[in-house]
Each structure stands twice: as C-alpha cells, then as structure tokens.
Amino acid sequence: VLFRSMPTTETSPLLEEPNDDNSPDGNTVWADDTTNLIVNVDNNPFAKKVAILPRKFPEIRNWWRSYTGRTLLSDFVAGITLGAILIPQSMAYSSMADVPPEYGLYTCFFPIIIYAFFGTCRQLAVGPLAVVCILLNLSVSAYDDQDINVKMGRVVCITLMVGVITLLLGLLKIGFIENVLSHPLLSGFVSAVAVVIIIEQLEVALGMEVPKGKAFYKMWYLLSHLNHAHAVPAIYMAVTLVVLLFFICLRVFKWPNAVVLHLGPLLVVLVGTIVTGTLRLDKQEGLKILGDIPKGLTFRVPPLTYDYIIDLMPDAAMICLVGFSEALAVAKTLSSQHGYDISPDTELLSFGIMNLFSAWFQCLPSFGALSRSPLLNQLNAQTQVAGFFSGIVVMLALLFLMPVFYYLPRVCIATTVMVSVAGVIDFKQAIFLWRCHRLDLCLFLTAFFSALTLGVSVGLLLCVVISLILVLKYSVSPSCGVQKWVSHENLWMSNTDHDMFLQHSKDRRDEITMSESSVCHCVEPDCNKEVHIVVLKLQSALYYANVQGFKRILSSLKQLHSTSLRGVVVDGSKITMMDSTAVKVLEQIVEELAGSRIYMRFSHCTRTTDLLFERSGFAKSIGTSSQSTNSAIRQIRDALIENNASKQATLKSD
Numbered sequence: 140v141l142f143r144s145m146p147t148t149e150t151s152p153l154l155e156e157p158n159d160d161n162s163p164d165g166n167t168v169w170a171d172d173t174t175n176l177i178v179n180v181d182n183n184p185f186a187k188k189v190a191i192l193p194r195k196f197p198e199i200r201n202w203w204r205s206y207t208g209r210t211l212l213s214d215f216v217a218g219i220t221l222g223a224i225l226i227p228q229s230m231a232y233s234s235m236a237d238v239p240p241e242y243g244l245y246t247c248f249f250p251i252i253i254y255a256f257f258g259t260c261r262q263l264a265v266g267p268l269a270v271v272c273i274l275l276n277l278s279v280s281a282y283d284d285q286d287i288n289v290k291m292g293r294v295v296c297i298t299l300m301v302g303v304i305t306l307l308l309g310l311l312k313i314g315f316i317e318n319v320l321s322h323p324l325l326s327g328f329v330s331a332v333a334v335v336i337i338i339e340q341l342e343v344a345l346g347m348e349v350p351k352g353k354a355f356y357k358m359w360y361l362l363s364h365l366n367h368a369h370a371v372p373a374i375y376m377a378v379t380l381v382v383l384l385f386f387i388c389l390r391v392f393k394w395p396n397a398v399v400l401h402l403g404p405l406l407v408v409l410v411g412t413i414v415t416g417t418l419r420l421d422k423q424e425g426l427k428i429l430g431d432i433p434k435g436l437t438f439r440v441p442p443l444t445y446d447y448i449i450d451l452m453p454d455a456a457m458i459c460l461v462g463f464s465e466a467l468a469v470a471k472t473l474s475s476q477h478g479y480d481i482s483p484d485t486e487l488l489s490f491g492i493m494n495l496f497s498a499w500f501q502c503l504p505s506f507g508a509l510s511r512s513p514l515l516n517q518l519n520a521q522t523q524v525a526g527f528f529s530g531i532v533v534m535l536a537l538l539f540l541m542p543v544f545y546y547l548p549r550v551c552i553a554t555t556v557m558v559s560v561a562g563v564i565d566f567k568q569a570i571f572l573w574r575c576h577r578l579d580l581c582l583f584l585t586a587f588f589s590a591l592t593l594g595v596s597v598g599l600l601l602c603v604v605i606s607l608i609l610v611l612k613y614s615v616s617p618s619c620g621v622q623k624w625v626s627h628e629n630l631w632m633s634n635t636d637h638d639m640f641l642q643h644s645k646d647r648r649d650e651i652t653m654s655e656s657s658v659c660h661c662v663e664p665d666c667n668k669e670v671h672i673v674v675l676k677l678q679s680a681l682y683y684a685n686v687q688g689f690k691r692i693l694s695s696l697k698q699l700h701s702t703s704l705r706g707v708v709v710d711g712s713k714i715t716m717m718d719s720t721a722v723k724v725l726e727q728i729v730e731e732l733a734g735s736r737i738y739m740r741f742s743h744c745t746r747t748t749d750l751l752f753e754r755s756g757f758a759k760s761i762g763t764s765s766q767s768t769n770s771a772i773r774q775i776r777d778a779l780i781e782n783n784a785s786k787q788a789t790l791k792s793d
C-alpha cells in the first residue's frame with residue numbers, strides 16, 4: 140500500500156468508494172484527510188486485493204468506509220495487548236478442557252481470524268470459553284481411553300459438529316434459540332459451572348489426586364485430605380492469589396490505565412517460569428510444569444465416524460446452546476454501547492463457519508468470550524482488525540516462544556483459572572431475584588444445585604426442560620385486550636384504565652374484569668332489552684398452542700355477561716400469524732356462539748389472514764374480515780334485526 144501526504148482539514152470525510160475521478164492521474168484513490176493518508180489502489184496489486192474485501196464480505200463493509208489510520212492504531216494497540224494476555228489464558232482454558240496447552244493456543248488463533256470476516260460484533264473477542272471447556276472436559280473424560288490422539292479426535296469431532304449445528308441454525312434463521320434458556324436459569328447454571336471449575340483446578344493447585352465423582356464429593360475429599368497437600372504448590376498458589384487479587388483491587392479502585400489492570404496473569408506466568416527454571420523447583424514433589432510444547436501449527440482431518448456422531452451429538456448441541464447464549468448476550472451489550480446493530484442469525488452463521496474451519500486445525504469449540512470481550516472494549520478496539528493483531532501475537536508465540544514456557548508451573552495456570560471464573564459466580568443476581576421475583580430465584584437455585592449434585596450435563600438438560608415448560612406455559616394464552624370507543628378521537632383504543640386481564644385464581648379458572656365503558660350498548664329489537672357487543676383486540680399470533688386459550692377467554696365473556704352478550708368483534712390488526720388449527724377452532728367457536736344467539740365478526744385483519752379465511756371457507760360464516768370495527772358492529776346489529784324480523788314472521792305465520 141502506498142502512503143503519501145496531503146493537506147489536513149478540520150472536517151474529515153469518510154472513506155469514499157473507489158472512483159476513478161478521485162485522483163488527478165486517473166488512478167483509484169482512497170483518501171482520508173484526518174490521517175494524512177492516501178492509498179493508491181491501481182498501482183499496487185496488494186491494495187487491489189484489499190479493496191475487494193468490502194465487496195466480498197458484507198460485514199466488513201459496515202466499518203470499512205469509516206476506517207482511518209487512527210482507528211488502525213487503536214486496533215493495533217488493543218490487539219497486541221489482548222494477544223499477550225491470551226497466551227497464558229489459552230493455556231488455562233486448555234487445562235480446563237484437560238488437553239495439552241498448545242490446543243488452547245490454536246483456538247486463540249484460527250477462530251479469531253475467521254470471525255473477523257463474518258461476525259457482526261466489532262468488539263467481540265472470540266475463542267475458548269470456560270463453560271464450554273468444562274462441558275468439553277466432561278464429554279471427553281467420560282471415555283476410559285486416555286490416549287491423547289484418541290481424545291483430541293473426539294475434541295475436534297465435537298468442534299466440527301458444533302460448527303455444523305450452528306451453521307444449520309443460522310441458515311434456518313433460528314437466532315431466537317438464545318431465548319430457550321431464561322436468564323435466571325442460565326445464570327444459575329453458569330455459576331454452578333464456575334464452582335465445578337474451581338474444584339477441578341484445586342486438585343492441580345494443591346498437587347493432589349482426587350477420585351472421580353460429583354463436585355460435592357470432590358470438595359469433601361479435598362477438605363478432608365488437606366494434610367496430603369504438597370507445600371511447594373500450595374506456596375505457589377498463595378503467592379499467585381496475592382498477585383492476582385492485587386490487580387483486582389486496582390480494578391475495583393478504578394486504576395486509570397486499562398492495560399495495567401489485566402497484566403496480572405501475564406506477570407504471574409513470566410515470574411513463575413523464571414523462578415521455577417532458575418531454582419529448579421520442578422524437581423520438588425507435587426509441582427508439575429508444562430514441559431515441551433510443540434512449535435508451529437498443525438492440520439488434521441477430523442476422524443468423524445457414525446459412532447462419534449451418535450455419542451457426541453448431544454454434547455455438541457449443549458455446547459452450541461450455552462456458547463451461543465453467552466456470546467450473543469455480550470455481543471448485544473457491546474453493540475448497544477457503540478450504536479450499531481447485530482444479527483443473531485448472522486452470528487450463528489459466523490460461529491458455524493468459524494468452528495467448521497477451526498476443527499481441521501485441532502481447535503476447541505469457540506464462541507464470544509464474556510471475560511475478554513469487555514477487556515477488548517476497554518482497550519478501545521474499534522473493529523475486528525484488533526483480532527487479527529491478537530491472532531498474530533499468538534501465532535508468533537506458537538512459532539518461537541514455546542521453549543520459554545517449559546518451566547511454567549501448572550499451579551500458576553490453575554490459580555489464574557480459579558480467579559477468573561470466581562467472578563462468574565453471580566451472587567448479585569441471586570440477591571436481586573430475592574428482592575424482586577422469588578420464582579426466578581427458585582429457578583436460579585434449581586439450576587445451581589442440580590448442576591452441582593447431578594452433574595453439569597444433567598443440570599443443563601434440566602434447565603432446558605424447565606425453560607421449555609415455562610415457554611409453553613406463557614404461550615398457551617394469547618395476548619388479548621378490550622377496546623373502547625373514544626369519541627373525541629373518533630376511533631377505538633385500548634381501554635388502559637380497565638383493560639381486560641386474565642388472572643389465575645386458586646381454582647385455576649380464568650377470570651375477566653372489565654368496566655362498562657369497555658362494551659358497546661344497543662337495544663335488542665324483540666324485547667327492548669339492552670345488550671352488549673364487546674370489542675377484543677388480539678395482539679399475538681393465533682395458532683395451535685394458544686387458540687384454546689382464546690376459546691377460554693370467550694367462554695369467560697359469556698359467563699360474565701350471561702344473557703346480555705350478543706356480539707363479539709375481534710380486531711385482528713395485530714395478529715402476526717394464524718395456522719389451520721386456529722381456523723378450525725374459530726369455526727367451532729362461531730357455531731357455539733351462534734347457538735347462544737351471539738354473533739362474532741372480525742375487523743382490520745391483514746391481507747394474509749383475510750386470504751386464509753377465504754381459502755378455508757371460514758369467510759362464509761363471518762363475512763369480510765378486513766372491514767372497520769364500526770362496520771363489524773353494524774353487521775352484528777343488522778343480524779340482530781334480521782333475526783328478530785324472522786322470528787316475528789314465524790310468529791305471525793303460526
């Protein structure tokens with residue numbers, strides 16, 4: 140790329156699209172007055188290739204126009220800093236997954252590079268997650284074969300299946316899957332996983348061998364056998380805790396330099412390696428070091444077989460659900476802070492492509508990280524170019540720096556992991572739920588203790604089942620409100636003072652409360668008695684799951700008005716979707732109401748709903764459904780008059 144000076148101005152235009160008229164010599168020029176930068180594209184083959192990127196990758200186009208030299212400098216500083224921090228963190232995550240440390244480094248290189256081309260969140264730091272690593276550990280450790288090649292074969296197969304699942308969900312536009320787990324359930328589950336990780340890492344930190352079992356059993360074993368802990372690893376753990384807590388205190392007291400606040404793990408790794416190598420403490424009993432770490436990058440075809448697919452598919456699906464929910468939550472927060480939108484469906488596609496590609500390079504499943512993304516935001520990263528720079532740092536470490544970490548004590552990594560995941564335990568959420576919503580607190584505690592006592596996999600499955608039950612419970616009753624006539628506005632509006640509402644009483648019957656202003660009064664011709672016509676407004680989809688709830692609402696209306704109800708008008712302007720089951724049930728409702736001399740009409744229905752009524756033949760029973768509410772009321776009044784006239788004619792003939 141060519142750089143040359145140009146005069147600066149006070150106002151700087153955004154980068155313009157390539158145009159042959161932008162330069163005096165006819166060459167294509169991309170200019171930015173603020174940074175004194177001109178990129179001559181036509182005279183440089185590399186610049187031509189770079190200029191193609193916004194056209195080939197639509198997500199890059201969103202920030203390419205406004206990318207300046209100042210933005211590049213900000214991304215460079217943020218990426219280099221994050222890359223330095225990623226080196227010890229990636230080793231810690233590989234320890235959580237119980238795989239060699241180089242695989243954690245692979246996972247901090249390839250996924251970051253791929254996500255930069257497809258992801259929609261510019262400040263999202265992708266890579267290994269603590270929750271995903273512990274789920275991966277539980278999935279792989281369930282098998283007795285501990286050969287590293289066989290274990291890594293299962294790991295990369297899970298990564299490949301995670302990529303396939305997320306890619307399919309993205310192609311089917313099922314980005315709403317993030318809402319399957321409610322926030323209290325997800326928060327309780329993640330807190331329990333954090334406790335499980337801390338217990339797992341205590342084994343390494345104390346240099347003890349703990350039998351396999353649930354989290355409570357391992358914790359009891361560690362407490363009851365503390366006298367068997369080795370002194371040197373315990374001292375390392377204590378010193379590491381003091382150093383890391385010191386940096387946490389700096390963060391609490393809001394130290395102005397964001398970079399310094401996150402250098403604790405890197406300092407622990409460097410000092411621990413130097414002290415161990417200089418004093419040769421690796422010969423002390425109980426102290427384990429990393430040892431030889433292979434240099435360079437690797438490529439391996441995932442050994443995907445039918446048996447692997449059957450055995451590992453449930454674990455891959457759980458990892459997809461948890462990883463995507465956590466990643467999308469942090470991505471929404473960051474995008475709202477910087478004023479741009481993200482697409483859940485596009486995020487699914489980007490995560491799918493990222494994991495599909497990374498599986499061939501022996502990477503762990505990757506998603507957006509809850510801990511590193513805020514750090515990248517604090518470092519003032521503007522785009523995913525910062526990810527490129529952090530990936531370059533990790534790649535350089537893989538190529539040249541692996542011998543440096545030969546004497547790195549595993550206890551330093553384990554302690555770093557414990558301190559990191561301790562912040563994930565959400566005590567504030569439990570206190571908040573205690574104050575405002577006790578039912579959500581019960582869900583939080585259920586997820587927390589089920590994951591600890593029954594196991595992480597069973598606990599996650601229980602959380603999903605409970606969430607689905609809650610979704611079904613709240614979706615079986617459609618959102619429905621009573622309309623009232625506002626004379627000075629000359630229209631029907633929601634009765635905000637006396638809205639119809641459904642409340643679940645002790646005998647589990649739906650009760651309806653409404654005021655007299657919510658009904659339309661008219662006089663029945665045959666007996667001069669005042670009767671009521673109620674206007675309802677459906678504000679949700681009407682389909683097989685909630686149409687029976689709508690039927691119960693109408694039954695409650697009949698009971699409330701007893702003999703005075705003669706008509707129901709349904710405002711369908713907010714009906715987003717209707718299926719064939721709903722149409723069948725509506726036909727039954729119209730027939731049952733007609734038997735009680737109650738007429739039902741629809742108004743303001745969309746064209747889609749109107750066509751559905753016509754094709755199913757339901758329009759013959761209710762007439763047109765796209766009419767106004769007042770026209771529907773007049774139809775009911777005319778039907779009452781016509782019914783009265785037919786009755787009078789029958790009486791005269793008799």
